[in-house]
Amino acid sequence: MLFRRLTAALTVAAVALTGCATRQPAPSPTTPAAADFPVEVSVPGGSTGLKLEKRPERIISLNPSSTEVLYAVGAGKQVVAVDDQSTFPAEAPKTTLSGFKPNLEAIANQKPDLVLASNDIDNLVAGLGQLKIQVLLVPPAKTLDETFAQVSAVGKATGHAAAGEALAQRMRADIDKIVGETRKAVSSSGKPMSYYHELDNSLYSVSSKTFVGHVYSRFGLVNIADEADKSNSGYPQLSAEYLVKANPDLIFLADTKCCGQNAQTVAARPGWQTVTAVKNNGVIALDDDIASRWGPRVVDLVRTVSSAVSAAAAK
Structure with a gap:
């Protein structure tokens, strides 16, 4: 677990995701030339x-x-x-x-x-x-x-300057489009939806100051881990009691490979049956690798978060 948390911190725990293709944007055609250097x-x-x-x-x-x-x-x-x-x-x-x-x-x-x-x-x-x-x-x-x-x-x-610039612009446009088409992250009570992002099953999470926290913030989601990040590390460890009391609308699991977590294992945790995300099928299984990287597949993360938010907002 220590190695996993170190990995997350160094690589910015940042996701795939149920029903989401882990495709990589194709580079734009380019012919590198020695004259570019x-x-x-x-x-x-x-x-x-x-x-x-x-x-x-x-x-x-x-x-x-x-x-x-x-x-x-x-x-x-x-x-x-x-x-x-x-x-x-x-x-x-x-x-x-x-x-x-x-x-x-x-x-x-x-x-x-x-x-x-x-x-x-x-x-x-x-x-x-x-x-x-x-x-x-x-x-x-x-x-x-x-x-x-x-x-x-x-x-x-x-030597692929044109392709790199084109990919960056395409990622930005795709993300802006996905976020723009997502239903507003508001619960049935009229309050902004809250979420919990799980790094491992010892309940380490991420705050809004991390890369993945920044991604979630694009949707107006409220991070329940922020208040618990007393050391400002960006990676607080929560207690089960704290999490159940915070009652997040959505739970994103970035420990499906390392720790075998899924909606069923979360629902089986003592006391978690009362959590809104568990009751309303708002537990989202992510791919551990994508959830810890900040490369081109971040578009998949954004797309998955969008689907989860829209589904929850429709209930």
């Missing part, structure tokens, strides 16, 4: 002014979100290795490389000319810099705008 790339909260003299042809990704972005912008053929947590797309060359405990020698053995990482853990940037290997830091996004900016930056850094 050199380029200078900056990422919100990450690398600033990283200058790439030529298009990287051997790329390593040390975080799952960056792996998904690389393939979505059309840079998949340039990827030679991805970390042990990258599970999508299936063709990504998964290895034992770790983004949590990076092994410089193992990374260097892959002869990369660019490494994407979510943070500078263990002085990764300096260590690889001594080996003449450049690192693009792509940190956990805090907002959807940061996600769009990262998609554009990765496209630019890999």
Whole structure:
């Protein structure tokens, strides 16, 4: 559980989802040209002014979100290795490389000319810099705008600038359209709907300050975990008593794979039968991987939340 919570915190627990295809937006056609380089790339909260003299042809990704972005912008053929947590797309060359405990020698053995990482853990940037290997830091996004900016930056850094920009614009438009078409998140009592997002079955959750919390806020949903986040970590642990008393209208489970949770197991928890989400079939099973990533499949998260809100509002 500790590893899972660390993973969630580092990757921004942010979702799929019952009845929702985990499709990845297709990149726009583009023909990378050597003339596009050199380029200078900056990422919100990450690398600033990283200058790439030529298009990287051997790329390593040390975080799952960056792996998904690389393939979505059309840079998949340039990827030679991805970390042990990258599970999508299936063709990504998964290895034992770790983004949590990076092994410089193992990374260097892959002869990369660019490494994407979510943070500078263990002085990764300096260590690889001594080996003449450049690192693009792509940190956990805090907002959807940061996600769009990262998609554009990765496209630019890999020689797929047009595709990256097109994908970012398409994601923004899709999300705006989905949110705009969603029924207003108001319960039958006339109050804004509340929700609980479950990271694991020890009742760790996310507050509105996290990436996934930001996504839910687009729908006007009220996060019951906010009041419990006394340390402002963004990842409070709730008690069963607190949760039952908060009585959320919707429950989103991001622990279906790790912990085998679903609507039935939640309903079987002592005292939870009285919770509105349980009584009104408002328990939504998510895909653990999508729920912890901020890449292109966030559109699937938005679509699933939309379906849940509209269904609950119709009752």
